Amino acid sequence: SYELTQPPSVSVSPGQTARITCSGDALPKQYAYWYQQKPGQAPVLVIYKDSERPSGIPERFSGSSSGTTVTLTISGVQAEDEADYYCQSADSSGTFVVFGGGTKLTVL
């Protein structure tokens, strides 16, 4: 079955830049999406179509894509950005949804 691979954890100090990667063989064929999830809450879409930002999402959130890897970048990390982040895409046919395992962002 198709999988997306994320690092389990990333730690940064406030004001620094956090980068979270997501790798999958079908990423060159399918867009990637990023969700932020805080404890006890539903996920929130922060990046769609690899690099587009939904309205209401701060400009410090950005996304990029290169081959089989997509990256979520959070510039000038703030304490409120501490959360779990999940990448999501579809298999090469576009039929089945798949999530990465999630990355816990810790703001030191």
Added chain:
Amino acid sequence: QVQLQESGPGLVKPSGTLSLTCAVSGGSISSSNWWSWVRQPPGKGLEWIGEIYHSGSTNYNPSLKSRVTISVDKSKNQFSLKLSSVTAADTAVYYCADIVVVPAAMLHYFDYWGQGTLVTVSS
């Protein structure tokens, strides 16, 4: 803005069937979007269960397909999930969500989510 609310039993016995309903408000279930279920075991990641279009077309996670049925009730503006032969491994927070699906444009992502409901499988 679409709002979704899950409802159903919070406790299901092993080997039984888990049944949940998602009520849609602020929009029509017959819109252009699909409707989906996602679950999250305690302390673990997100798992897509499946999705349905108002026409009744469905896509299911291959790992759960043999046990899952998702249906839609347009008259009540809601959709439902049934998961059969449950075990403790099916204990999770279950979310319903509005999902944008446009294969030609490679779009397949979750727009609005319900708050989630915890379902525990235990005797």
